[in-house]
Every structure is written in C-alpha cells, then in structure tokens.
Amino acid sequence: MSDEKLALELYRNLKGNKYLIVMDDVWNIRAWNDLEMSFPDDKNGSRIIITSRLDDVALSIKRVSTPHRLQFLTEDESWDLLRRKVYRKGECPSEFNEVGKDIAAKCRGLPLTIVVVAGLLAKKKNLDWWKQLAASLGSVLANSEQIMDILALSYEHLPLHLQSCFLYFGAFPEDSDILAYRLIWLWIAEGFVCPREQQITMEDLAEDYLKDLINRNLVLVSKKTSNGGIRTCRIHDMLRELCLRKAEERNLVQPIDWYKRVASPSTPISSNNLCFHSHGFHDLSENPLCTNICSRFFYASERTPPRELTTTSFVYKFLWALNLCYILLKVFPLEILQLFHLRFLELWIDHLDKLPLLISNLWNLESLIITKEEWDGVIIPVGIWKMVKLRHLRISEEIEFETLSNSGCPYLLNELQTLSALKLSHSGKDAEDILARTPNLRKLTFYRGPSKGGSFSLPNLENLSNLESLKLSENSWELTHSRIPQPNKFPENLKKLILSGGHLEWKEISKLGKLPRLEILKLRRNCFSGHKWKTGDGEFCQLKFLKLSWMDLKQWIITSTRHFPNLERLVVDRCKYLEEIPAVIGDVPTLETIEVYWSSRSAVDSAKRIQEDQKTKGNDGLRVISYSLDEKEASEECPVS
Template identity: 25%
Template sequence: MDWQIEGQECLDIISTSYEDLPSYLKPCFMYIASFPEDYKIKASSLTRLWIAEGFIIHHDPTRAIEEIAQSYLEELVQRCMFQVSERSWSGRIKHCYIHDILRELAVQKAAEENFLLIFSKSNANSTSGTSTSARRIAFHEFGSTELPKESIIGPKLRSLISFGDHFPNIQKLRMVRVIHSENSEIDENLQRMKQSTTLRYFRSYTILKLPNSFWNNKMLRYVRAENYSYGQFVSGPSSSVKLENLEVLKGVFIARDEWTVRFPHFPRIRKLGIKISNRTNWEAMANSITKLENLESLFLGSNGLSHPVITHAFKDYERMHSLYLCCLWPGRRIGDSSLFPPRLLKLTLRRSFLEQDPMQELEKLSNLRVLRLLYESYKGEQLICSAGGFRRLQQLKLHGLSSLKELKVEDGAMPLLKQLEISYCIHMEMLPDLQYLTRLEELKLKRMLPAFNCLLEGPDRHKVEHIPSISI
C-alpha cells in the first residue's frame, strides 16, 4: 500500500478495506479511534474493552471469550488494518498500533455512524460546545481553556475514556459500561457516581481510593486500579460483596485479615494482583486464594513483609501459568522447585533479596518459558545456569541486580533461549558464554558499564557473533 497518497483521495481508497470488513469487525476497528495518535496499544486492554462493550460474538462454549477477542485482533492484523509492534513469547499480540491514515479513517467512520465522539486539541474549538447523543466519548490532551462543556455527558453514555488530565463529572451516568482513565484524577468524581448496573470495565492509573459503593457494581468484569505515581494499590471493599462476573482484579491492597475470606466471593477470577501488609495472616490469605479454581495469573506484593512467603501455597494451582512476587523471601533461599505451580510458564521476582543463587532450583521448572529477576531480587555475585537446566526457557531478563558480577552459562543450559536482556547490573564484569545459546535471537544490554559493553567488540566478540539482533 502506498502511504504517500494524501488526503481524501487516500481515505476513499482505503475505505474499501473498511467496507470489506465483516460486520463483527467494524466496531472493533472504529474503537481504535478512542486511542490518541501514535499511541502504543496494549492488546489485552483493547480486547477487554471490546468484550466490555459487547462487540464479541460468543457462541462457542469450547472457547473463552478472550480467545475469540484475540482472534478478532489477529484478523484485523491479517487484513492490514492493525500492525503488530510486539508479540509475547507465545506468539500472542502484546502491543499493536495503527497507521495514521487508517486511524483517520477510523475517526471518520466513528463520526459518521455516531459511534464515538473525540475531544482533543485539534478539534476542541469545533466540538467543545456540542451536545451529542454519542454513546462513547474519548478525551485526549487538552489545555486549561479548551475543556468541553459538561453538557455532553448524558445519562445514556456507555463509555468514557480519558488519556489527558481532564475527566468530566460522571454523577449522572447510569448506563456506563467502560471507565478508562490514564492521567486524570478521578477519586472525588467516582465518589459522586451513583451505583451502575452496567459497569463492566474500570481502569485508572491515578486512583487513590475506591468508594465502598463501587464494589456494588455487580456486572464488573475487569478492574485495574494501580496508582503508578505513588506506587500504591487501593483498598478493597470494606464489606462482604459477591462479584460473580469479576475476572481481572489488580491493584488491591489487603491491610486486614478479614478481607482474605472474600476471595471465594469472586469465583471467576483469572488474574489477581494484590499487596499485603505485615499484619496480614499470609497463611490464611493463601488458603483463601486456593479456592479460586480459575486463577491463572497472580501478582503478590508486600509493603515490608518480614517473613518468607510460604511457597507450598502455590503448588496446588493447576491452572496458574504466571506468578509475580514482589518484596517476599527477604534474605532467604527460594525453596524447592516442586513447591511452585506445576504448569508455571512465567515467573517474576522483584526485591526478594535472595542470598542464595535461585537458578539451581528454578532451572528445574520444566514448563518455564519466561524468567525475570528484577530489582534486588538477588543479592549474590554469581548466577549459574547449569547444563540441562531451563529446558524450555525462551526469555531471561536480569534487571537491577546491583551485586551481580557474573552470569555463568554452561554448555547445554537454556537450549531454547531466544531473548536475553541484562540491564542496570552495574557491577557485572564478564560477558556470559553466549556462544552456547545457539538459538538466541536477541540480546539487549541497557545501562551497563562502558567497559562491559566494549567486550562485544573486543576479546568476547566470538560469544555474540551468532546473535542476529544486539542492542546497547
């Protein structure tokens, strides 16, 4: 396709691609207009938004609705409507984007069909005073004098998405399905919102507190409430609630033991992200989590836990494939590999301050595909990947291990490794024996000592000659 064709002529040409889309893909394509120009779109967020909006046709009981949504995305990619910027180790789309001219088409079609109203600096003057019957509104960047009038927020609004600092008054909303806020502060706004019987998707990067009434939204399916500015999670509900549709819950801080008994009230939870306090009874909470039979992914963090995590709490999670542990195992060994979930595919450790090399146990995890040892997860000077270990590992990331001096890779270790990233390991002195990793496709080195980087062009050049992609 010739991307040099300009203006309406180009739109007329590519609009035939839109007209050729099956009916079930057209709303999915138009929805991309709600994201700002040049925005790197997380595929999981996009497909969850589609599901919350009701775009996904789910008639096959043998397939999860998320799987069908992913197939929609793949079909749009195959039709060259979307582009893939990153795939996961398993081949699933991780991030995607859309070319400017196709985004312009999505904006045009969304406006023609009264599908979505967009407010941004480029169109603020022409639309800020407009009353609309559009059921979806997206706010992009605004200046202080460019804000649209609140009259556009009607009681029938279905979706409210904000990427700028502005978030309108949502007190009147009764039928909203989607609330997505990335930069705007919505705490007080959310306090004024009446109970909705339709809210399915909520995501905020700045929320400090969720009101108790929020948890009365029985249709909730996806909730992410991390506050990245302060590194905080929000408190969970203060009274017993039952959310039978909730599948993703991330960003909850558990400060009291009594909250742990509520996990069985969320029977469909697949992805859970929580932080616990040093007053939390870890064993009681772990036993409560084990009742979540559909749990596939768990983030578990602490605000200063002083005792080691009980690893045997994880061994019975038959369906769990992803585990992220933060601020646990302080100063201890990692424990026997048999205590981890039997089908674990991805493991991330952060600030666990391990003193003993964890590789001797982790390399026994027969299904592990991705291992990330992040900021101060290990305090030792040497990591050893022994021959025959990590038989299926495809990605290894070492980040912020300030004491690490050497990664030793024996011949026969990690035979399937495709990607290796080493970053902020400021005392690392030796380049690993990467010549043994014959399937390594990508090597990323970030913020390493200049002397370490020089090894690539010096005496250790033979260790990396076979690697197609090397970035420093």
C-alpha cells in the same frame, strides 16, 4: 466464454513466452488458486508479482520466495518521493525544501498519502500555497475521497466481528500507543467478543482478533512483550480518520473535542455512541442529551492537578465502559457506584486507602483498573466477593482484602483471571485464603512492603492450574532465611516468573530451573544475592527469555549449552559488576539476540566477542545490542523488552 476456456486461452498465449504478470490487491487465496494453472513455468525468467494487504494471503501464495513486507517510508524517503512526484524531472527550488519536508513528514510514511498530496502541490508551485497546505494538511487528507475510498476497501473486507473492533480505535487519541490488555478488556466490555467454544476464553479470542487486524496491516505493533506478544499497538492517522467516518455512520463513535470538534448542544447522541474528550470532561457532563451513551473516554492533553468530579459528571446511567485513566482524581467518585451496568472502569486517583463499601453495587463489572499516585496500600472490602463477574482486578499498589473469617460470604470469584498486587504476610495464610476463592487466576502479582525482618512463606500455589504469570514485586522476599518452594509447589502451567528484591541465595535458583514450562524469567534488584551464579545441567530446559536487571552478580558460569537449550533472547540491564557473559551461551542453537544495557564495559565486550565467534562458525544471525555505562548511545536501537 466460460472461466475454464478463458483460463486455457491464457495458458496457450503465455506458453513459450517470457512474461511479467502483476496481480494487484489480492484479497483471498481463491483468486490465485483459480489462475495459478494458467501460468506456465518454462524456466525462461518469467515472473509473477502479487500484492496484497493481507499477511495470510501472501503466506499462502508464496512459491519460491518469501513475501516482502513493505515498510512505511522514512521522512527522507517521503520527501524524495514527494519531490519527484511534484517536479518529475525538474529540480525543486531550495526555498521549498523546508516546508516540503514538513509536508512529507506529516504524511507519516504512507505512499498513498504522499501521491495525493503531490497532486495538490503540483497545481500551484508557489511557496504561499505550500505553507497554506502544510498548515491544514490534516483536514485536507481527512476529506480526500481518493484516499478514503482506497482505505475503505480494507474495512469493507473485514468480517463483521472485526469491524466494530477496528472502529473502536477511533476512540483513542491520534498518535497514541494503546495498551493491548486495555483494548482487549474494553472490547469484551462492549460485547464485541463472543466465544463460540467453551475451550477458549474471551481474552484469548480478543487477542486473536487483534492479531487478525495486525495481519491485515490495519494495526501496527508499537512494542512487544518479552515473549513476542503485543504490548502496545497503534493505527496510522489516515486509518484513524477512516475509523471515525465509519463509526459515526454506525453511531458507534462520536468524537467530542472542545477545541476542534465541538458538538452541537442541540444534536442528540445515540445510545450506541462512544464519546470521548481530548481535553476534559466538563462540556458533556451538563448536556442532558448525553445521558444514554454506553461508553465514555476522557483524555487530558497534559497532566492536570487532582480534581473532584461533580454529580452531573455521572448522569450516564447506561454506561458500560468508563475510562478516566488520564484525569487525576482526588478521591474515588462515589457517584460511579450508581452506574450499575458498568463493565469496565479505569481510574487514576491521588488518594485511596480503601475501596468504597458499596463497590459491590457494580455487580456487572468485569475489569477494574486503578492507578494510585500515593505509594500506600488499598484495602478491598468484603463486598468484592459479590462481584462474581469480575475478570480483572489491577491496582498499582499493594492490596489487602478485609478479613473473610466469620463474614459468612459464600461467593467465589471464579471468573477472575488477573489479580495485582496482593499483599503478602509472613505466614502467607491470608493470601492462601484469597487464592482459594480465586481458583482460575492466570496472572498474579504479589507485593511485600518493608518489614523488620524474619522469614515468610509463599502461599500454596500448586492448585492454581491456570496460572501462567507470577510476579513477586519490590520487597516481596525477606532479606534472611527465606526459601523458594520446591518445583512441585508451583503451578504446573507457569510460563512467566518475575522476581524483584529479596537477596535470596543463588543456590535457590536451581529450584526455578526445574519448572517444566517456564519460558520467561526476569530477575531484578538483587532478588538473588551474591557474586557468583553457576548453572547446572537439566535446568531451564524451556526458557526462551532471560533478563538480569540491577543485579550485583560478578561471575556467571555456564559450562554447557544444555543449561539453556532453548534460550532465544538474553537481556543484561544495569549489571555494572558483571565481568562477562559466558561464551558458551553463544553456542545455544536457538539464541537470536543478546542485549547489554548500562552494564560494565567488559560485559559489553564479551557479548561482542560472542557475536564475532559465532560469525566464524557460520552463524551470522546472532544480534548483539549493547550500551555500556560509559557510552552515550547504544550500538543499535534499544527495543523495549
């Protein structure tokens, strides 16, 4: 029978009858499109239930109802399901409760895992067996072919360009939250991201890859950015085990754990492997069979004293990515400068005054991230300008470039997108010279340390047409006589602005209100000084997120919803003098959330009044999350902003 005749036969059998159809684990919209016309709608209460692991499929199929997203089970729900699966209609003996709850919690809310474990527990309903299983549950689940076969379907349905990206999660420790920017830069360094169009950057394409994995429910968002983007992500323990299995099959990831998974010293390691340590780096550094690996991660189980690396730690001449962000180093390891193929480098260093003169040896480097323990600045040598492939330079303390005058250096860093944190001088001219050589920046952080007074000028930024995020950190603004440039002196595409410190007059903020594309504004640590802020019409027309933190503001006056017409989220944090949040802000039609943390009781009460007032107007969607100075717990869980 042909497909057309089969579809017609199905329609005839269902016509006039009340039916329930369940289509389980649908992987593409085509399956639904082929069958949709076979389901008659006789308005008699018939229902169709469709399950899918893919958000795109669910959103494409929806007819009259919004897709229901299943969440992971809570620990109580997990224990309830486990108990019912093991004992069916019987009661679980009380002496099994403690170990049973422990087992349920280790299933991490995944129903599939709970059902498999319940089958094992049901075989022997004695306490010793349950305790034995609880102690070895991780390895038992990792070796469960039933679980792995089901999860493997998600991997097998991935397009090829996403498979390597997904397997890369196996290189990170279990239960770890992974910074999205770090993951994306590593993917790029490994060559997983290859744009087919010049209009999109590798970073934007990699972010699309990450969103695709999230929409396929393979990756979880742990924390979001202020604009709803991805700050950190993670994967379920069982999916991580799947990553390790598949990655080892492809010689992509070989986990080396000195205490759990000690590699045989006689086992060669493929040049395509990515090796990582959970507790240190000494065990592979002396293994000559490891010299051809392409990437290496080191993870410390706990904070360790600063240490120096031996020469044998860097016999890996073909490294593309080296991540030492969990190992505190005394100084910059000069041996790294021999790793000419390196594309990604992240270090955690106790003491660093200046990058090595020969840093330009790393001419393939795309991402350089350095976190410093000491709070002093770092000097960048002139040789940095020869590193023309550099895309991201991120150092935790202020950086100062060596003088370019008379250096005869012709190079521009046209690929550089991230620069943090550039030191400001009083004139701003030094910074202007740097910015003229980095014309395609998208994210820029300025830092200005303590000084003895006087004003300063922000360097000319209007030519940075790609700049979307600007941060002026710590004492970036001088205490007196400083002014914010006119709106036309800012980059035209600026979307995010963070100010911290400086004590500017509130009247200066009206210039920021005229920035045409500004969506995110964070004001911290009295960047504006004074007790009164009055906004005006036509200001902050595109602003979606506003955060006030550690401000001495008392009165905030808003007279019209036209002042913040597109505001979605307001966060007030540690503003202990603020008397109230303006009531009119509740009438902004786009407003979704007001958050007030560690601020005055009157500010918290005003937020709650706004919420109640909106309810009387029929707006039940406004959320208020509050935590006053004299409260021990927040009224709702505080999301990360």
